[in-house]
Amino acid sequence: MKTWILLLRGINVGGNNLIKMQDLRALLAKAGFQNVRSYIQSGNIALESEISEATQIRQQVQDCIEASHGFTPKTLALDADTLAQIIADNPFPEAVDPPKNLHVFFLAHAPDTPNIEALSALCTASERYVITDHAAYLHLPDGSGNSKLSAQLEKHIGVPATARNWRSVNKILELAAK
Secondary structure, three states, X not given: OEXXXXXXXXOOEOOEOOXXXXXXXXXXHHOOOEXXXXXXXXXXXXXXXXXXXXXXXXXXXXXXXXXXXXXXXXXXXXXXXXXXXHHHOOOOHHHOOOHHXXXXXXXXXXXXXXXXXXXXXXXXXXXXXXXXXXXXXXXOOOOOOOOHHHHHHHXXXXXXXXXXXXXXXXXXXXXXXX
């Protein structure tokens, strides 16, 4: 049995794509997943499954949601070991406090040719970023709400991504261990 993390993008935001986590947990359990649990309302799920491929589990979860709720959220699937490695690889260990200023953009796949020049031009003097095969780490001391880097990251790396702040990333790993 493998532990999977599913990060759903764009649910329960602005009154759109509403799914109660209690309902989602029940739906996924009914679909055969085991030990389904969630963290907050923004679509962070941990579960166990015999499925061994991320693309297969992602598709099955998306199909369940489409059939029951009528929309297909962008979903990223990664195993718990990959999440633990992303946390261990944090290039900004001094930036974890406060955790709201450090963000991890989980990448659907490794970027082929990220536009580093454009990304660097978007950075303010206090912002920093590092892009790896699995994640982009953004240290945003002035917050993510006004950050051009945060807002345009996907466009300039050419890869679908979903972001979580450092606190959520660590809480999701704790969730996976339960």
